[in-house]
Amino acid sequence: MSTTDSAERGLILRDVTIWLNGGTLLSLDATVRPGEVLTVMGPSGVGKSTLLAFVGGFLGRDFRAEGRVILNGRDITALPPDRRGIGLLFQDALLLPHLSVGGNLMIGLSPDIKGGAARRQAVTAALAEVGLDAFADRDPATLSGGQAARVALMRTLLARPEALMLDEPFSRLDAALREQVRRLVFEEAAKYGLPVLLVTHDPADAEAAGGPIVELG
Amino acid sequence: MRALLALISVLLLGSLAQAGDERLDPRNWDAVLAEAKGEKVFFHAWGGEPRINDYIAWAAETVKERYGVRVVHVKVSDTAQVISRVLTEKAAGRHEGGTVDLVWINGENFAAMKHQGLLRAAPWSTELPNYRFIDVENKPSVALDFTVPVDGLEAPWGMAKLVFFYDTERLSEPPASASQLATWIADNPGRFTYPQPPHFIGTTFLKQLLVELVADSDVLMEPATDESFAAAAAPLFDWLDAAHPKLWRKGRAFPRDYGGMRRLLADGEIDIAFAFNPADASSAIASGELPDSVRSFVFEDGTLGNTHFVAIPFNANAAAGAMVFADFLMSPEAQAKKQDPHVWGDPTVLAVERLSAEDRARFDALVLGIATLAPDELGPILPEPHPSWVSRIEHEWARRYGVVQ
Amino acid sequence: MSALRLFPIAAFFVLIAPVAAGLAGVFLPAFGYLPVLGRSALSLDAFADVMAMPGLSRSILLSLGSGLAATAISLLVVTLFVAGWRGTRVFAALERLVSPLLSVPHAAAAFGLAFLIAPSGFLFRLGAEATGLLERPPDLLIVNDRLGIAMTLGLIVKEIPFLLLMTLAALPQTRAGEMERMAASLGYGRIVGFVHTILPALYGQIRLAVLAVLVFSTSVVDVALILGPTTPAPLAVRILTWQQDADLAMHFTAAAGAVLQIGVTILALVIWLIGERLFGFVCRVMALSGWRARADMAMRQLAAFVMALSAAIVLAGLCLLALWSVAGPWRFPDPLPDSFSFSTWMRMPGSIAAAFGHSLMLAGASAILAVVLALGSLEFRARSGRPGPGRALGVLYVPLLVPQIAFLFGLQILFSYLGFDGAFLAVLLVHLVFVFPYVLLSLSDPWWAWDPRYGHAVRALGRSPNVVFWRVRLPMLARPVLTAAALGFAVSIALYLPTLVIGAGRWPTVTTEAVALASGGDPRLIGATALLQALLPFLGFAIAALVAAFLSRNRRLMRAGA
Structure with a gap:
């Protein structure tokens, strides 16, 4: 692992190539600067999710990959997923049904914030930030799709990631909500200066992201 | 649901109820043979010894060929289970068509079954054709099972005598009495144990000590009372109190059964074991279960001896077949084969000298195994105490040693 | 629908009626009521x-x-192992090693x-061989x-193995997969991440199996007879001794003991439920602290080691049984026998x-009947107004939660009263009582888990x-079925007490023969019969796997599924 590879801030995918069963699945070389969104598009089955898995550290054993992933100057290619500092958002909010909304955020909240009071305050502030004041004690099952998506976003952000990866994060939301949540996510990412890797098949997502677009397949 | 149960019970009880069973009289043997033909006899007998199982299989095969009686050996791990089963059937009102036709039994279990009316009421065993060869004169235990009169309710099958055995490679001079054994245990801690009572071999060992250590053994022939037990059993429990800390595992665990104890001898964990069959060591050597350096010994003043029997429960479904099988088990042919140490090695209940020359020859031809004592080396037979002593000993044992702190 | x-309904009566009758047959005498024995x-x-x-x-x-x-401990090992290694090569390897051990009967494993x-x-x-120090076995109280x-x-x-199988089925x-990625992306180590995100749902799925294990373990007889203490023995063993007393x-006394056993089992369940609460509380506190526990490699390795060790113990035991x-003669401290002989096996066939044959008949019939009843009940539920697992079928699990020893003897009295004990149907029925809930x-x-949209x-x-059931659902679920x-x-193969008690010894199975022969203490016989006892269920699983593989030979998705 080399830290001198590049001191440049942002997420760098250097000469990435992924093979499946001997055949090349995808090749990519890209740099995502802080606050920028790189949109990866393409039809199903071209390896969009495989790219996310590679960057996130979840690549299956069937795949072979080359290239480096460098995040804020750290080469994270060989690190286990929990040490990469990349937050993930899925199609579903994946809120934990056995915890309250506040508990779901606590799970995300970085352990660097210590002390019950401080942690509770951080969660309250995070909820207020996305307009969900006083939702801390709610059962996540009672939330609307848009509310759940916002909670999931804040859970990811509270872990203080250095980059975000979004895997079709808006596809399960209906059209009106999609627009609203999308805007919120990009605003928050920009606010925290996070490089964002967005995988989608919806051109509207790419347009809203406003960053570079890579077409796979 | 209730209707269904009623239907089931009618179907089953109806088909099982066979009238006229009590008429069965062994004195009219041809009638018994006629009724027995085609019957299926469920013979409940301890199944822990393949040699014995094989012998029973041979006997079953023979009566099937000769008399058309099918005998099924129900292998049990503890005879008390069988009594419990018959008791349950009596409790449930199943007076006919019981599941047990013949049971291998003696002593305490016989006393319990007789006392609770679980045996076929009319005397039958003494009327069997082969009973005339039974050695009633020299083997009093064929008529008095642990002091309880047999009254023709069970048929003698074999003789048992307590015999100790030891590995000559590990022990040169075996103890010759209970007190010598105590000294030996003290000098050789961890090298002796016995099956945990109430397993019958373990209880037998306790009775051996009781009989040998008591001041006046006559009291043991009477039912035990609180006073007689306190006095007579005191030396036994003194002996055990002294020995237990020096037993295998310091008396904190005991082999579960006879097989477990024999296994410990085979593994060299203990130096002395014992069996209720003089030929057991030889048979076990022959089958490779014990090393061939094992030999037998008895105590100088004698060891316990008794007779084991087969009995027919009150509600047997195939009493005629059971009688035919019991009679065959008493035949000179079956008895001689049983005494062969390569088959089982269980001593006969017959008076061999009264048999025909041909049958005597069967017995004369038998060769004792290398670890079997000759009849004149087996020492005196000590009679079994009254069964009431057994439950008291077992109870007191459980109280004193059954909970190790 | 009506059929x-x-x-x-049949499942209910087949299962609940015997248990209820058996319990009545124990509770009444426990309180002194059994008129046929002259006490009322x-x-x-x-x-x-x-x-x-x-x-x-x-x-x-x-x-x-x-x-x-x-x-x-077994739940902890399985949880830590699944949490630490799911989706890895180590996991796949150990899963393949451990899963077949499910088929080893308890008694065989205990002897091994x-x-x-x-x-x-x-x-x-x-x-002893390595050090040359021991000439004779040390006088140590290890077994019992x-x-x-x-x-x-x-x-x-x-x-x-049982809990692992249940866990794999519920995962x-x-x-x-998604939860694991989510937890990792938040920076959680594998184990704590699993505990926060997957375990709550997973435990809900396998809870019944866990409780069944608890009930079984608090009232086990065969393992306790082989490995358990004797001075005194665990409660279930003592009840059995009292039950079999000639007095x-x-x-x-035995009936009262059986009632006491139920109480002890309930107490164990209560303690467990309190433990569940405590564990849930600890987890929530841990969640609030945000503790990431990334340095869990040592714990993961320990979990994999214990998992492998448990498999190794059973496998080594089986090898020793075979050996x-x-x-031939095999004296201490020789690590291997002096010679080999097949006489034990040669003597086997006759007895x-x-x-x-009985084992095959009972196990085959009870397994098929149980599968038919279970499929029928599930299909009924699926076509009812509110499909889903629900509580409606929950009552069918009751036999899992009642200690065997508590109702068998009551049932024996009832069957004896009906003249029904010793009949093949009676033994089959009682096997079904135990087989059905597991099926x-x-x-x-x-x-x-099957997607109803196919239907x-x-x-x-x-x-x-009916077409959906026969042509779609059943073929798709062939492997789990x-x-x-x-x-x-x-x-069914492993059932000892029910076969013995209800069968009146007339339907000896490989297992009842094994226990009867084991009372002779000859390790050669114990080895041979215990191996035979393990062989039958293993063949069952092997045949099931082969048939499933054959049915899905050209269907990649079905091999991956369930």
């Missing part, structure tokens, strides 16, 4: 007798302690363990130890053939629900 209704005055004398038994409190503590410890760890066992022989450690160990190595319903009065079955347990998850698609083509059948087969 389908018969399945849950209600009293607590029998309980007083039980309480006066020497060492009773120790027996109770043994049952309670070993049951709770065995359940907790005894051959391994006893002072005269294989490990000490190896030690007073704290029941050997017995608990014997239970643990057998419950781990697909927990969205484990009439002891029947009342003993062909051993074991009938038992083999339902293993079938239920994949059944409800909707076919129904939309104008086909009947076959696995459930094999599990039921294995459960």
Whole structure:
């Protein structure tokens, strides 16, 4: 692992190539600067999710990959997923049904914030930030799709990631909500200066992201 | 649901109820043979010894060929289970068509079954054709099972005598009495144990000590009372109190059964074991279960001896077949084969000298195994105490040693 | 629909009626009521007798302690292992190693363990050989130890494969893959991440199986007889001894003991439920702290090691059983027999053939009946107004939660009264009581995990629900159905007490023969019969796997599924 590879801030995918069963699945070389969104598009089955898995550290054993992933100057290619500092958002909010909304955020909240009071305050502030004041004690099952998506976003952000990866994060939301949540996510990412890797098949997502677009397949 | 149960019970009880069973009289043997033909006899007998199982299989095969009686050996791990089963059937009102036709039994279990009316009421065993060869004169235990009169309710099958055995490679001079054994245990801690009572071999060992250590053994022939037990059993429990800390595992665990104890001898964990069959060591050597350096010994003043029997429960479904099988088990042919140490090695209940020359020859031809004592080396037979002593000993044992702190 | 209704009803009567009747047959005599034995005055004398038994409190503590410890430790090992290694090569390898061990009957595993760890066992022989220090087995209380450690160990190595199988079956319903990525992206180590995100849903799925393990472990008889302490023995073993006493009065004592056993089992369940709460509380506190626990490699390695060790213990035990079955003279401290002989096996066929046949008949019939009943009940539920696992079928699990020893003897009295004991149907019925809940347990998850839209698609083509069941759902669920059948087969093969008590010894099986022969103590026979006992269920699982593989030979998705 080399830290001198590049001191440049942002997420760098250097000469990435992924093979499946001997055949090349995808090749990519890209740099995502802080606050920028790189949109990866393409039809199903071209390896969009495989790219996310590679960057996130979840690549299956069937795949072979080359290239480096460098995040804020750290080469994270060989690190286990929990040490990469990349937050993930899925199609579903994946809120934990056995915890309250506040508990779901606590799970995300970085352990660097210590002390019950401080942690509770951080969660309250995070909820207020996305307009969900006083939702801390709610059962996540009672939330609307848009509310759940916002909670999931804040859970990811509270872990203080250095980059975000979004895997079709808006596809399960209906059209009106999609627009609203999308805007919120990009605003928050920009606010925290996070490089964002967005995988989608919806051109509207790419347009809203406003960053570079890579077409796979 | 209730209707269904009623239907089931009618179907089953109806088909099982066979009238006229009590008429069965062994004195009219041809009638018994006629009724027995085609019957299926469920013979409940301890199944822990393949040699014995094989012998029973041979006997079953023979009566099937000769008399058309099918005998099924129900292998049990503890005879008390069988009594419990018959008791349950009596409790449930199943007076006919019981599941047990013949049971291998003696002593305490016989006393319990007789006392609770679980045996076929009319005397039958003494009327069997082969009973005339039974050695009633020299083997009093064929008529008095642990002091309880047999009254023709069970048929003698074999003789048992307590015999100790030891590995000559590990022990040169075996103890010759209970007190010598105590000294030996003290000098050789961890090298002796016995099956945990109430397993019958373990209880037998306790009775051996009781009989040998008591001041006046006559009291043991009477039912035990609180006073007689306190006095007579005191030396036994003194002996055990002294020995237990020096037993295998310091008396904190005991082999579960006879097989477990024999296994410990085979593994060299203990130096002395014992069996209720003089030929057991030889048979076990022959089958490779014990090393061939094992030999037998008895105590100088004698060891316990008794007779084991087969009995027919009150509600047997195939009493005629059971009688035919019991009679065959008493035949000179079956008895001689049983005494062969390569088959089982269980001593006969017959008076061999009264048999025909041909049958005597069967017995004369038998060769004792290398670890079997000759009849004149087996020492005196000590009679079994009254069964009431057994439950008291077992109870007191459980109280004193059954909970190790 | 109306005919389908018969399945849950039949299942209910087949299962609940015997248990209820058996319990009545134990509760009444426990309180002094059994007119046929001449007692009809209600009293607590029998309980007083039980309480006066020497060492009773120790027996109770043994049952309670070993049951709770065995359940907790085996669940802990399985959870840590699945949490730490899911989706890895290590996981796949160990899963393949451990899963077949499910088919090893408890008694066979217990004998194998005894051959391994006893002072005269294989490990000490190896030690003696290596050091030359031991000429004779050391006088150490390892097997039958007073704290029941050997017995608990014997239970643990057998419950781990069962809980692992149940966990693997339930994982697909927990969205484990996504949850795992989510937890990792938040920076959580594998184990704590699993505990926060997957375990709550997973435990909900396998909870019943865990409770069944707990009930079984607190009232186990066969493992306790082989490995358990004797001074005093655990409660269930003592009840059995009282039950089999020739003294009439002891029947009342045994009945009261059986009621006490139910109480002990309930107490164990209550303690467990409190433990669940405590654990949930600790987890929530941990969640609030945000502790990431990334440095969990040591814990992961420990979990994999213990998992491998438990498999190794059972496998080594099986090897020792095999070795003993062909051993000639084999004196301590020789690590291997002097010579080999097949005489034990040569002598087998005559005595074991009938038992083999009975085992096959009982296990085959009860497994098939149980699968049919379970499928019928599930299909009924699926077509009802509110499809889903729900509580409606929950009552069918009752036999899992009642200790065997508590209702068998009551049932024996009833069957005896009806003249029904010793009949093949009676034995089959009682086997079904034990087989069915396990079949339902293993079938239920994949059944409800099946996507009903497949059915909707076919129904939309104008086909009947029967067509959906026979042509779509059943073929798609072929693998779990076959696995459930094999599990039921294995459960039936291993049943000792029910076969003996209800069968009146007339239907000797490989298992009852094994126990009867084991009372002779000859390790060669024990080895041979225990191996045979393990062989049948193994064949069951192997055949199920082969048939499933054949059915899905050209269907990649079906191989991956369930």
